[in-house]
Amino acid sequence: MGNVKHFMDCWDYSNEELMDMAELIMQLKKDAKAGRCPKLLKDRSLAMIFNGNSTRTRVSFEVAATQLGAHALYLTGGEEGELHLGKRETIGDTATVVSSMVDGIAMRWRPTLEMEEFAKNCSVPFFNGMDHTRHPTQTLCDFVTILENLPEGKELKDVTLTFIGSTGVRETSANDLAKLLPRFGATVILSSPEGYVLGGEHDKNEQWMIDKNVNGRRQACAEGGGKVLEIQDPKEAVQNADYIYTGCFCYEGTESKSDFEIYERDFISKGYQVTKELLSLCPNVKTMHYLPALRGKEMTDYTMDYEGSLLWKQAENRLHTQRGLMAYLMGPLAPDFYAASKKESEARAKEKIREMREKYGTGYTHK
Ligand code: CP
Numbered sequence: 001m002g003n004v005k006h007f008m009d010c011w012d013y014s015n016e017e018l019m020d021m022a023e024l025i026m027q028l029k030k031d032a033k034a035g036r037c038p039k040l041l042k043d044r045s046l047a048m049i050f051n052g053n054s055t056r057t058r059v060s061f062e063v064a065a066t067q068l069g070a071h072a073l074y075l076t077g078g079e080e081g082e083l084h085l086g087k088r089e090t091i092g093d094t095a096t097v098v099s100s101m102v103d104g105i106a107m108r109w110r111p112t113l114e115m116e117e118f119a120k121n122c123s124v125p126f127f128n129g130m131d132h133t134r135h136p137t138q139t140l141c142d143f144v145t146i147l148e149n150l151p152e153g154k155e156l157k158d159v160t161l162t163f164i165g166s167t168g169v170r171e172t173s174a175n176d177l178a179k180l181l182p183r184f185g186a187t188v189i190l191s192s193p194e195g196y197v198l199g200g201e202h203d204k205n206e207q208w209m210i211d212k213n214v215n216g217r218r219q220a221c222a223e224g225g226g227k228v229l230e231i232q233d234p235k236e237a238v239q240n241a242d243y244i245y246t247g248c249f250c251y252e253g254t255e256s257k258s259d260f261e262i263y264e265r266d267f268i269s270k271g272y273q274v275t276k277e278l279l280s281l282c283p284n285v286k287t288m289h290y291l292p293a294l295r296g297k298e299m300t301d302y303t304m305d306y307e308g309s310l311l312w313k314q315a316e317n318r319l320h321t322q323r324g325l326m327a328y329l330m331g332p333l334a335p336d337f338y339a340a341s342k343k344e345s346e347a348r349a350k351e352k353i354r355e356m357r358e359k360y361g362t363g364y365t366h367k
Helices: 015-033 056-067 091-099 110-120 137-149 172-184 207-223 259-265 303-304 311-333 344-360
Strands: 045-048 071-076 104-108 126-128 160-164 187-191 227-230 241-248 286-289
Touching: 015 172, 015 311, 015 344, 045 056, 056 071, 056 104, 056 137, 056 311, 091 104, 091 110, 091 207, 091 286, 104 110, 104 311, 110 126, 126 137, 126 311, 137 172, 160 172, 160 259, 172 207, 172 227, 172 241, 207 227, 286 303, 303 344, 311 344
Parallel strands: 045 071, 045 104, 104 126, 160 187, 160 241, 187 227, 241 286
Antiparallel strands: none
């Protein structure tokens, strides 16, 4: 697909390029906070195709597109959706048609291979808004949030992030972070009840999905010198944590009474809940959660709202992340993108993007 770079997985991008993306995101965030939002995607269009519920991903893509001067279309797919996609038109044909009319496509679509089929047929940048195995725009956002909130005197290589909860394939953020942070030398500790680990008795996912994560973790540690450790006891797992991260107990499809009973029995009653007591074991720790969260289930009100909670900063950063990501991958494809600008913030953003495109080209920089 020519000079088009998709954002399917953070894995596809080198450490250096991810760090530059984070810098661009932070630069545009600073400008936006000061009331300056360069129209880097003026008159462009973004299609947003979703087959599941979303608050943060949907709102952040749409608002970021509008702030950049683009128009965003929200389209629903799947059984109840308005698009023909997957029902009376092949995935590839819909991708070909939609991408001939817009300048970028963001998609939340659970089946990973269907999403890949869609992206393969896209002639414009494609953004994975979460599939069954990955949530890269959330992971890039988390990366930025961690960089912005490093403990005093520590660099990224020095930090420890402890994830509490299920860490099977479906827990995309835990798995994405375990493949990303060790590439920068950091430590990720995964603390799950017995059987709720990658490939465990309760991880009913296909073997290739499990293997991809296992191999990714291994490669990430080998490349960056970081560590991924599994420590079952949550109290032991948080001992040296700089960040305690947790995720949704319930997501779409697992919200029945019996699901809640299982969560109560296997998680909460066994200490897999982020509580004030857990935080007392690691002073100055910050809490993270990609949200939505069930208050009183995976986290208590206190740990969601206390001064060390990064939850709301993390959620807001979804907007800043989409803005930078779309500017980087969609902007340079417009013929007049690099035209001179009298506005300082716009000129600065274009210069940063030009440097990045020259450095990294249009191919993927990490294998
Ligand atoms: N974290 C996240 O992706 O939130 P939404 O499901 O609301 O988009």
